[in-house]
Amino acid sequence: xxxxxxxxxxxxxxxxxxxxxxxxxxxxxxxxxxxxxxxxxxxxxxxxxxxxxxxxxxxxxxxxxxxxxxxxxxxxxxxxxxxxxxxxxxxxxxxxxxxxxxxxxxxxxxxxxxxxxxxxxxxxxxxxxxxxxxxxxxxxxxxxxxxxxxxxxxxxxxxxxxxxxxxxxxxxxxxxxxxxxxxxxxxxxxxxxxxxxxxxxxxxxxxxxxxxxxxxxxxxxxxxxxx
Amino acid sequence: xxxxxxxxxxxxxxxxxxxxxxxxxxxxxxxxxxxxxxxxxxxxxxxxxxxxxxxxxxxxxxxxxxxxxxxxxxxxxxxxxxxxxxxxxxxxxxxxxxxxxxxxxxxxxxxxxxxxxxxxxxxxxxxxxxxxxxxxxxxxxxxxxxxxxxxxxxxxxxxxxxxxxxxxxxxxxxxxxxxxxxxxxxxxxxxxxxxxxxxxxxxxxxxxxxxxxxxxxxxxxxxxxxxxxxxxxxxxxxxxxxxxxxxxxxxxxxxxxxxxxxxxxxxxxxx
Amino acid sequence: xxxxxxxxxxxxxxxxxxxxxxxxxxxxxxxxxxxxxxxxxxxxxxxxxxxxxxxxxxxxxxxxxxxxxxxxxxxxxxxxxxxxxxxxxxxxxxxxxxxxxxxxxxxxxxxxxxxxxxxxxxxxxxxxxxxxxxxxxxxxxxxxxxxxxxxxxxxxxxxxxxxxxxxxxxxxxxxxxxxxxxxxxxxxxxxxxxxxxxxxxxxxxxxxxxxxxxxxxxxxxxxxxxxxxxxxxxxxxxxxxxxxxxxxxxxxxxxxxxxxxxxxxxxxxxxxxxxxxxxxxxxxxxxxxxxxxxxxxxxxxxxxxxxxxxxxxxxxxxxxxxxxxxxxxxxxxxxxxxxxxxxxxxxxxxxxxxxxxxxxxxxxxxxxxxxxxxxxxxxxxxxxxxxxxxxxxxxxxxxxxxxxxxxxxxxxxxxxxxxxxxxxxxxxxxxxxxxxxxxxxxxxxxxxxxxxxxxxxxxxxxxxxxxxxxxxxxxxx
Numbered sequence: 001x002x003x004x005x006x007x008x009x010x011x012x013x014x015x016x017x018x019x020x021x022x023x024x025x026x027x028x029x030x031x032x033x034x035x036x037x038x039x040x041x042x043x044x045x046x047x048x049x050x051x052x053x054x055x056x057x058x059x060x061x062x063x064x065x066x067x068x069x070x071x072x073x074x075x076x077x078x079x080x081x082x083x084x085x086x087x088x089x090x091x092x093x094x095x096x097x098x099x100x101x102x103x104x105x106x107x108x109x110x111x112x113x114x115x116x117x118x119x120x121x122x123x124x125x126x127x128x129x130x131x132x133x134x135x136x137x138x139x140x141x142x143x144x145x146x147x148x149x150x151x152x153x154x155x156x157x158x159x160x161x162x163x164x165x166x167x168x169x170x171x172x173x174x175x176x177x178x179x180x181x182x183x184x185x186x187x188x189x190x191x192x193x194x195x196x197x198x199x200x201x202x203x204x205x206x207x208x209x210x211x212x213x214x215x216x217x218x219x220x221x222x223x224x225x226x227x
Numbered sequence: 228x229x230x231x232x233x234x235x236x237x238x239x240x241x242x243x244x245x246x247x248x249x250x251x252x253x254x255x256x257x258x259x260x261x262x263x264x265x266x267x268x269x270x271x272x273x274x275x276x277x278x279x280x281x282x283x284x285x286x287x288x289x290x291x292x293x294x295x296x297x298x299x300x301x302x303x304x305x306x307x308x309x310x311x312x313x314x315x316x317x318x319x320x321x322x323x324x325x326x327x328x329x330x331x332x333x334x335x336x337x338x339x340x341x342x343x344x345x346x347x348x349x350x351x352x353x354x355x356x357x358x359x360x361x362x363x364x365x366x367x368x369x370x371x372x373x374x375x376x377x378x379x380x381x382x383x384x385x386x387x388x389x390x391x392x393x394x395x396x397x398x399x400x401x402x403x404x405x406x407x408x409x410x411x412x413x414x415x416x417x418x419x420x421x422x423x424x425x426x427x428x429x430x431x432x433x434x435x436x437x438x439x440x441x442x443x444x445x446x447x448x449x450x451x452x453x454x455x456x457x458x459x460x461x462x463x464x465x466x467x468x469x470x471x472x473x474x475x476x477x478x479x480x481x482x483x484x485x486x487x488x489x490x491x492x493x494x495x496x497x498x
Numbered sequence: 499x500x501x502x503x504x505x506x507x508x509x510x511x512x513x514x515x516x517x518x519x520x521x522x523x524x525x526x527x528x529x530x531x532x533x534x535x536x537x538x539x540x541x542x543x544x545x546x547x548x549x550x551x552x553x554x555x556x557x558x559x560x561x562x563x564x565x566x567x568x569x570x571x572x573x574x575x576x577x578x579x580x581x582x583x584x585x586x587x588x589x590x591x592x593x594x595x596x597x598x599x600x601x602x603x604x605x606x607x608x609x610x611x612x613x614x615x616x617x618x619x620x621x622x623x624x625x626x627x628x629x630x631x632x633x634x635x636x637x638x639x640x641x642x643x644x645x646x647x648x649x650x651x652x653x654x655x656x657x658x659x660x661x662x663x664x665x666x667x668x669x670x671x672x673x674x675x676x677x678x679x680x681x682x683x684x685x686x687x688x689x690x691x692x693x694x695x696x697x698x699x700x701x702x703x704x705x706x707x708x709x710x711x712x713x714x715x716x717x718x719x720x721x722x723x724x725x726x727x728x729x730x731x732x733x734x735x736x737x738x739x740x741x742x743x744x745x746x747x748x749x750x751x752x753x754x755x756x757x758x759x760x761x762x763x764x765x766x767x768x769x770x771x772x773x774x775x776x777x778x779x780x781x782x783x784x785x786x787x788x789x790x791x792x793x794x795x796x797x798x799x800x801x802x803x804x805x806x807x808x809x810x811x812x813x814x815x816x817x818x819x820x821x822x823x824x825x826x827x828x829x830x831x832x833x834x835x836x837x838x839x840x841x842x843x844x845x846x847x848x849x850x851x852x853x854x855x856x857x858x859x860x861x862x863x864x865x866x867x868x869x870x871x872x873x874x875x876x877x878x879x880x881x882x883x884x885x886x887x888x889x890x891x892x893x894x895x896x897x898x899x900x901x902x903x904x905x906x907x908x909x910x911x912x913x914x915x916x917x918x919x920x921x922x923x924x925x926x927x928x929x930x931x932x933x934x935x936x937x938x939x940x941x942x943x944x945x946x947x948x949x950x951x952x953x954x955x956x957x958x959x960x961x962x963x964x965x966x967x968x969x970x971x972x973x974x975x
Binding site (some may be wrong): 005006009010012013014016017019028031038039044046047066102123138139146147149150151152154173177178180181183185187189190191194199202203204205207213214226 | 547551720
C-alpha cells in the first residue's frame with residue numbers, strides 16, 4: 001500500500017463519519033467536558049471494596065482465592081524480601097536461583113545464598129521484581145517498561161514474586177487509570193503498562209482452567225509496609 | 228399510569244384484542260379473558276372489526292405491510308380506556324413496535340403512542356391495574372410455567388401469572404428448568420427454520436416432562452401451541468397444556484387436545 | 499475443516515444439526531460461561547450502573563468518532579508509532595503484508611484478534627512464504643486443525659481434548675504422551691516458547707485504543723499478547739476504528755463489563771497498554787510499531803442507523819445466551835462473527851444479500867439484549883436489517899408473496915375474519931383426535947410437531963352468536 005492510497009482511505013473514513021453524523025462538530029472543550037462527566041458515573045458502578053484499607057483489601061482478595069494462582073504476604077521493609085523469596089523457594093521446592101530485576105532497590109538487598117541472575121529464557125525459572133502499584137479491586141499489580149524493567153521478566157518465568165509498596169496499593173482500577181491519564185497528558189506514557197491480575201491461565205481445552213499457559217503458573221505478591 | 232392500580236376500573240371500558248391465534252385455534256382463551264376481566268370489574272367489549280397485530284409483517288421486515296395492519300388496530304381500539312391482549316407478544320407488538328413503523332408519519336405516530344399507553348397484556352393487567360385475585364378457584368394438581376419471551380423481556384410479565392395462580396386452591400407449582408429460555412416458536416421463525424426450532428422446542432419439552440407437572444401453563448398461544456404440539460408428537464399426552472387464563476376461570480380446564488376433541492363433534496359451546 | 503460460507507446458511511444449519519454431539523460440545527462451554535456470568539453479575543450490585551456507564555462511554559466516542567480518531571493518530575505518532583488507514587479488509591491486509599515483506603520477515607507470531615480474521619490476515623499469511631504462528635492456545639489448536647473459529651472468545655470450543663491430543667502429537671516437536679489437559683497445555687507452552695523468542699514480527703489486535711495517549715490495549719488470560727509483541731523487532735496492531743475510548747480511565751468501566759460478560763471472571767489476568775516503539779534505553783520491546791486503523795463497514799453502520807452496534811466490545815455473551823447459536827454452533831453462520839452480534843455485523847462486512855438469512859435465524863426473544871454489557875438492542879437491529887433486506891427485495895419471492903398476502907388480509911378485518919373461519923373449516927378436515935399431524939402448506943410446522951385442531955367455529959363466530967342469544971333473552975324479559 002502506498003502512502004497516497006492510505007491518505008485517500010483516511011479521508012474516506014473521516015468523510016463517511018462526518019456525513020453519517022450531520023450534527024455540527026462540537027468544540028473540543030465541550031467534548032472533553034462530556035468525557036470527564038462520564039467518569040463521574042463511576043461511583044455507583046464499581047464493585048464493593050473488601051476493606052477500607054486497600055492493602056488489606058488486596059490481601060483479602062488473594063486469600064479468598066479470587067486471584068488465580070496467587071498467594072500473598074506482608075513484610076515490614078524491602079530488606080525482608082530475600083527471606084520471603086527463600087520461603088517461596090521452599091514452598092515450591094525450587095533451587096535457590098532467581099532472576100532479580102536489575103534495579104538498584106532490589107539489587108542492593110542482601111541476597112546471600114540466592115542466585116539472582118537466572119536466565120529467564122529457560123523455562124521453570126523464578127522472577128523477582130518490584131511493582132509500581134497494587135490494585136485491591138482486582139488483586140493486580142502494575143508494572144511499566146523502562147530500562148530497569150524488562151516486560152518479559154513478568155512473562156517468561158514459571159514463578160513470579162512481586163513486591164509492591166503498601167502506600168501504592170490503590171483501591172480501584174480507576175485510581176490507577178487516573179494516574180495513567182495524567183502521565184498521558186504530559187506525553188510521557190511508557191511503551192508498556194501492564195496490569196497483571198494473577199497467574200497465566202487458559203480454559204481453551206474443554207473449559208478446564210490450567211495455570212501457566214505461557215506465563216507464570218504461580219504468582220506471589222509481597223506487600224511492603226515501609227517502602 | 229402505566230403499571231399502577233386503577234381504582235376506578237369499573238368505570239373503564241376495556242377493548243379485548245383477541246389475537247388471531249386465539250380466534251382461530253383456541254376460542255376458549257378469548258372467553259376466559261372476557262370472564263376474568265368482567266370478574267375483575269371491567270366492562271369488556273370485543274370489537275368485531277379486528278384481525279391481527281401485524282407481527283408476521285413486522286418480523287419479516289415488511290414495514291409498509293405492518294403500517295397497514297397497525298392502522299386498523301389503532302382505528303378500532305384507540306377509543307377504549309384500555310386495550311387488553313391475552314398474549315405477551317401481540318401486546319408487545321402493539322405497545323412497543325407500532326411506534327417504530329410510524330416514525331415518519333407524525334399523525335399516526337401520535338395515535339400509535341396513545342394506543343401504546345393504553346395497551347396491556349391480560350395477566351399483568353389483571354394484577355397490576357385491576358388488583359384482581361381469583362376467588363373460589365380450586366384444582367388439585369401441579370403446574371409448571373413457561374415464561375414467554377416478549378411478555379417477559381418486553382413487558383416484564385413474570386410475577387403476575389404466578390401471583391394469580393397462587394390463589395388457586397390445591398394447585399402446586401413445579402419450577403421449570405430454564406423457564407425463561409425461548410421455546411423456539413418465534414412466529415415465522417418456527418416455519419422458516421423448522422429444524423432449529425424443533426431442536427429448541429425438543430429441549431424445552433424435555434425440561435417440561437422432567438417437572439412431572441400435570442399442567443403446562445403460559446400466556447402466549449404461539450408458544451403454547453409449539454410446546455403442546457411437540458409434547459403430543461413425542462407422545463407425552465400426560466401433560467395438559469393450557470393458557471393461564473383458561474385455568475383461572477375455575478371451569479374444569481380442558482387441555483388443548485381434549486378441548487379440540489370434544490368440539491370436533493360439532494359442539495361449539497365453549498363455556 | 500473447510501470454512502462455511504454465509505450464503506450457504508441453510509446447508510450449514512442442516513449439517514450442524516445432523517452432527518450428533520454438537521449440542522453437547524457447545525454446551526460444555528456456553529453453559530459454564532452463562533452460569534459464571536450470572537454469578538459475576540450477582541456479585542456486582544453496580545452492574546446495571548456499570549452497563550449504563552459503559553454504554554454512555556461508547557456512545558460518546560461514536561458521536562465524536564472523528565475527533566477521537568484524529569486525537570489517537572496525533573498521540574500515537576508522537577510516541578513513534580506509524581499509523582495506517584484502511585477502508586476495507588483487503589487494504590488492511592495489504593498494509594500488513596507489505597510491512598512484513600519490507601522487513602523480510604520469515605516468522606510471524608500472532609495474538610488472537612477477531613479483526614485479523616475479519617480482514618483475512620490468516621489466509622493472506624498462509625498464502626505467503628512466511629510462517630504464521632498463532633499463540634493463543636485456542637487459535638493454536640484451530641491453526642493445527644485448519645479450522646475457522648467457532649466462537650469469538652473460545653475459537654476452539656468445538657474441539658475436544660481427544661482432538662487436541664491427536665493434533666499436538668502430530669505437530670509438536672516434543673509432544674506429551676499424556677492425555678491430561680494440564681500436560682497438553684504444557685506441551686503447547688514448550689512448543690510456542692521458542693517461537694515467541696525467534697519471531698520477526700508480532701501482530702496483535704486491540705481491545706481498546708486510548709485516544710489521549712495513542713495506546714492500544716490487549717486483554718488476555720494467557721499472557722500470549724505480551725510474549726507475541728515484546729520480543730520481535732516489529733509490532734503491528736490491527737484495530738477497528740470503533741475500539742476508541744478517550745482514555746484509560748474510560749477503558750476501565752468497559753473492562754469490568756467485558757470480562758464478567760465474557761467468562762464470568764472479575765478481571766482477566768493480563769491487561770497491557772502498548773504505546774509506540776521501544777524508548778531509548780528500554781530493556782526490551784519492539785523497535786518499530788505500526789498501527790493499522792480499519793473501517794471495513796464500520797462507517798457504513800454509522801450511516802445506516804446501526805451505530806449502536808459499534809458499542810460492541812466482543813464479549814460473546816450474546817452468543818452464549820442465544821438459543822439458536824446453542825443449537826447450531828458458530829461454524830453454521832459461515833462468517834468470522836457468529837451468533838446475534840455476528841448476524842448484525844456480517845451484513846456490513848460481507849453484504850446484506852449474502853448474509854440476510856442469518857438475520858432471520860433469530861426468534862427475537864430478546865435474551866441477547868438482556869445480557870449485552872453495553873445494551874446493544876440486537877433484536878431491533880436484526881429486525882431493521884430484515885426491513886432493509888425486504889425493501890431491497892433480497893427476500894425469497896415466495897416469502898414476500900405470503901407475507902404481503904397476509905398484510906392485505908390483516909388490514910381488512912372483515913375479510914380476515916371470513917378467511918379465518920374458512921381456515922378453521924379447512925383445518926377441521928385434517929384433524930384427528932384433536933390434532934393435525936399433517937396438512938397442505940403446514941409442513942413447516944407439522945414436520946416436527948403436531949398442530950392443535952381448532953374448535954369448529956372461530957372465537958368471533960361463537961361470541962357473536964352468544965351475544966345475539968343473550969340480547970334476545972334480554973328483550974324477551
